[in-house]
Amino acid sequence: MDYSSVIQGFSVVLQPENLLYCFIGVLVGMLVGVLPGLGPAATVAILLPITLNVEPVTAIIMLAGIFYGAQYGGTITSVLLRLPGEASSVVTVFDGYAMARDGRAGSALGIAAIGSFVGGTVSIVALTFFAPFVARFALDFGPPEYAVLALLGILLVASVGSGSRLKALVAAGLGLLLATVGRDGFTGAERFTFDSLALTDGIDFVPIAMGLFGLGEILYNLEDRSGRATAPPKMVRALPSKDEVKQSSGAIGRGSVIGFLLGILPGGGAVLSSMAAYAYEKKRSKHPERFGQGAIEGVAAPETANNAAATSSFIPLLTLGIPANATIAVIFGALLIQGVTPGPQLITEHPDLFWGVVNSMYVGNILLLIMSIPLIGIFVRILRVRGTILAPITVLITLIGAYTVANSVFDIMLVCVFGALGYLMKKFGFEPGPLVLAFVLGSLLESALRRSLILFDGDPSGFVTRPISGVLVLALVIVVAAPALRALMTRRQNRAKNEELV
Amino acid sequence: MTVLVSYVPTPVGDAAFDAGLDEAARRGENVVVVNSPHGGATVDADLVDEAHAQRLSERAEQRGVTVEWRRDAHGDDVVDVVQRVADDVDASLVVIGLRRRSPVGKLLLGSVAQRILLHVDRPVLAVKAPA
Numbered sequence A: 001m002d003y004s005s006v007i008q009g010f011s012v013v014l015q016p017e018n019l020l021y022c023f024i025g026v027l028v029g030m031l032v033g034v035l036p037g038l039g040p041a042a043t044v045a046i047l048l049p050i051t052l053n054v055e056p057v058t059a060i061i062m063l064a065g066i067f068y069g070a071q072y073g074g075t076i077t078s079v080l081l082r083l084p085g086e087a088s089s090v091v092t093v094f095d096g097y098a099m100a101r102d103g104r105a106g107s108a109l110g111i112a113a114i115g116s117f118v119g120g121t122v123s124i125v126a127l128t129f130f131a132p133f134v135a136r137f138a139l140d141f142g143p144p145e146y147a148v149l150a151l152l153g154i155l156l157v158a159s160v161g162s163g164s165r166l167k168a169l170v171a172a173g174l175g176l177l178l179a180t181v182g183r184d185g186f187t188g189a190e191r192f193t194f195d196s197l198a199l200t201d202g203i204d205f206v207p208i209a210m211g212l213f214g215l216g217e218i219l220y221n222l223e224d225r226s227g228r229a230t231a232p233p234k235m236v237r238a239l240p241s242k243d244e245v246k247q248s249s250g251a252i253g254r255g256s257v258i259g260f261l262l263g264i265l266p267g268g269g270a271v272l273s274s275m276a277a278y279a280y281e282k283k284r285s286k287h288p289e290r291f292g293q294g295a296i297e298g299v300a301a302p303e304t305a306n307n308a309a310a311t312s313s314f315i316p317l318l319t320l321g322i323p324a325n326a327t328i329a330v331i332f333g334a335l336l337i338q339g340v341t342p343g344p345q346l347i348t349e350h351p352d353l354f355w356g357v358v359n360s361m362y363v364g365n366i367l368l369l370i371m372s373i374p375l376i377g378i379f380v381r382i383l384r385v386r387g388t389i390l391a392p393i394t395v396l397i398t399l400i401g402a403y404t405v406a407n408s409v410f411d412i413m414l415v416c417v418f419g420a421l422g423y424l425m426k427k428f429g430f431e432p433g434p435l436v437l438a439f440v441l442g443s444l445l446e447s448a449l450r451r452s453l454i455l456f457d458g459d460p461s462g463f464v465t466r467p468i469s470g471v472l473v474l475a476l477v478i479v480v481a482a483p484a485l486r487a488l489m490t491r492r493q494n495r496a497k498n499e500e501l502v
Numbered sequence B: 001m002t003v004l005v006s007y008v009p010t011p012v013g014d015a016a017f018d019a020g021l022d023e024a025a026r027r028g029e030n031v032v033v034v035n036s037p038h039g040g041a042t043v044d045a046d047l048v049d050e051a052h053a054q055r056l057s058e059r060a061e062q063r064g065v066t067v068e069w070r071r072d073a074h075g076d077d078v079v080d081v082v083q084r085v086a087d088d089v090d091a092s093l094v095v096i097g098l099r100r101r102s103p104v105g106k107l108l109l110g111s112v113a114q115r116i117l118l119h120v121d122r123p124v125l126a127v128k129a130p131a
Helices: A003-013 A016-034 A040-053 A056-081 A092-101 A105-138 A143-160 A165-179 A205-222 A242-264 A269-284 A297-312 A314-320 A326-337 A351-372 A376-382 A387-406 A409-427 A432-455 A467-501 B011-027 B050-062 B078-089 B103-109 B112-119
Strands: B002-006 B030-034 B067-070 B091-098 B124-128
Touching: A003 A016, A003 A351, A016 A040, A016 A056, A016 A351, A016 A376, A040 A056, A040 A205, A040 A326, A040 A387, A056 A092, A056 A105, A056 A297, A056 A326, A056 A351, A056 A376, A092 A105, A092 A297, A105 A242, A105 A297, A105 A314, A105 A351, A143 A165, A143 A432, A143 A467, A165 A432, A205 A326, A205 A387, A205 A409, A205 A432, A242 A269, A242 A297, A242 A314, A269 A297, A297 A314, A314 A326, A314 A351, A326 A432, A387 A409, A409 A432, B002 B011, B002 B078, B011 B030, B011 B050, B011 B091, B011 B124, B030 B078, B050 B067, B078 B091, B078 B112, B091 B112, B112 B124
Parallel strands: B002 B030, B002 B091, B030 B067, B091 B124
Antiparallel strands: none
């Protein structure tokens, strides 16, 4: 492995401009982590236009900072107010709030910050060594492999993600359909443009992301579901004791591993890994009844895991060019706008970007560790801003941003249309994540699929006979068949049980 | 009949609460405390937490006055909530705290105290913070 490029990456990060953007990124990330409702995907989408005028590496450093910074911020409200600011901090509420009620809020927040730092750092180190290996492996990938991989990614996101599987598939299908709008790259035929000149080039990624994540979420949050306000929590600055650190060190270690592994999986990401880490810790504990009553492991494990996962979910993006979750999909879009196509060539063609982004995470994690505890008071203060003040400002920023990307009023209309769609989707229980992911992967899937069919002279059996794509097809079959098989098994088991009863 | 106290956790609010207790003890009535959060925000600095409310209730208990807490959220104007609760409990007196506000500040921000004094159709007792 060539270490000089790794060192080179640090010199990129330590440029004052990049340091500043890293700082802004993690600060904004923590902020949106604190604010319930506004998630990292929405924030990255809203801030996309800002990144247009800066260097690609600087832009991605900031957007990545928002993503992993949000995992830190979500903890604060979970522990102090029993309000998860972020979906990935939902499980932290159980033990974090119980600890705060016992007057141990400082310990809980401290251990979460330490765990997040350790989890993030372990994940970056693993990423540093693992990513070039995957990228080299992926250099052997041809169009057939990419076609199957993209399909696998879409299916995994639809099936692993939270909520109804059918609804996720519907959303993904809609995303694929939207990806076909515009001129066909192979034959030049126009599809679904309805003779509109603006649609000839296809629908841009930015208005879709800004509408579905940005505007959609803002509209959804305007419905007052938050219930009543709470009194400001008492501030505690006590750090965790030596015993508490010792008690949670095992949980932090296991959380790092779980988070790293689940983060790589498409559809995994921070939410799933925090739940998995909490469940594992509870199962493993000799006293599972302590969980929910203020067990410090119950805070350490999920908080470590969600940061580890946020970091490791960059691996499929930076090495294969396949986004693993919704936020990464928006960052993928940011890279495309900058004229950089993420994929196995990224590490050799743009080593400064690859290592700059990876190494910026070291710096970002240190910044977060330093800032997280002292700034808690300020973040809690921000929660006093009412939605009726926050929402109009964010909508304005979103729409101005959408306009500046291409100076096109049509884009503003698109943002509004997709904002309404995003609102309705959330209202009826459809996650917009699979739609955006399928849209991003859709164009990749289509071009790879058609290229490979040209390659195979129209014979689809080629997908199975090539070794790598064959294995991927097998994985695809398993992903599709597993839920059906499991349903069949439980039904049979139930029947067996019923017969015994009779 | 009850004495209604509009309360926020500040020295002025405490002064109003104490004056409200005095008045309730004198009249032999009970106290209803309005502590109204602003609807829509997650955290409201003017809201009293349970422990603090408990302490105030106990202080009233020692004087033989029972306290009922009302935490109706308000939208644009807290005065509406004061009026509504006053009607609701048929308040004989509304107690509020006053603080100085410069003419410019009053022009820009308005004055809740002034609007309660003028618009709530009950007798109002205005209390200043101890110097």
